[in-house]
Amino acid sequence: MPRKRLSVVVTRRLPEVVETRMKELFDVQLRDDDSPMRPEELAEAVGGCDVLVPTLTDTINAGLLGRAGERLKLIANYGAGVDHIDVGTARERGILVSNTPDVATEDTADMTMALMLAVTRRIPEGLARMQSGEWSGWAPNAMLGGRIAGRRLGILGMGRIGQAVARRAAAFGMQVHYHNRRRLRPETEDDLGATFWESLDQMVARMDVISVNCPHTPSTFHLMNARRLKLMKEDAVIVNTSRGEVIDENALTRMLRAGELAGAGLDVFEHGNQINPRLRELKNVVLLPHMGSATREGRIEMGEKVLLNIKTYHDGHRPPDQVVPAML
DSSP, rough: OOOOOEEEEEESSOOOHHHHHHHSSSEEOOOSSSSSSHHHHHHHHHHHHHEEETTTTTTTTHHHTTOOOTOEEEEEEEESSOTBBBBHHHHHHHOOEEEEEOOOHHHHHHHHHHHHHHTTTTTTHHHHHHHHTTTOOOOOTOOOOOOTTOOEEEEOSSSHOOOOOOHOOOOHHOOEEEEOOOOOHHHHHHHHEEOOSOHHHHHHOSSSEEEEEEOOOTTTTTTTOOOHHSSSSOOOOEEEOGGGGGBBBHHHHHHHHTTTSSEEEESOOTTTTOOOHHHHTTTTTOOOSSSSTOOOOHHHHHHHHHHHHHHHHTTTTOOOOEGGGGOO
């Protein structure tokens, strides 16, 4: 007798090839447009499906999980970060949570370097000048930026992405330093040419560029707060391709406006798409719409991981990318 197909609800539009494969494997409910689900739609979804496939724009908190039906047994997140999911409550209710790690590592590291170069070499300013027709030709002192070779890079969070950034930065001639919850193995440090700082304060005060590559957890919320931002050198630059909540955005904006920092490159923001309007006015700030992992290849690979996690669960096994509270 054929096995009953799983009921799967997907909260956002995914790459077409991923959605097609889901239709082949499961009884799936797809979105007609790319708008996020409203809270009442999410509540209806968790109340009647076996598997929910959310994204970082969906808040899966204890209140929502309290409305989940007995059928819901897996939350297969489309993305590596799970700070929008109450993993502890899900576990208490017997609901597994999986994610899609490793897929965005290289893409996000690429974007981190792109932001470093964009800020230090004033690329958006140059682009704006060309598009406005203001450029009158080359001049010795025009559009002078800064060289990144020889600069000290401080990486906050030396996981997979942090290490990928370190390898790229070394190739650009930067001196790599890092702060992490746990120090890397000596052979990994040697391979990366990276210097460990146990004190984040001490590292921040000595770096030319800070790259935020740690996840958002209760312990990293505003890790770069006003006091710590004040420790940075006035000619230093900060780049964030991780989570906006790690930086106190208002404090950062005040310092940039006051000339107490040389610049910032931000792909993520503390309040999602609600960006401090004063950040938009600054020429020494490069803002991107959360593009760090936005490659066609990466998005498809993320979908393939979601499919594998659901299929493995359906076959009676532990999803290969299961997330447990101890991992957070």
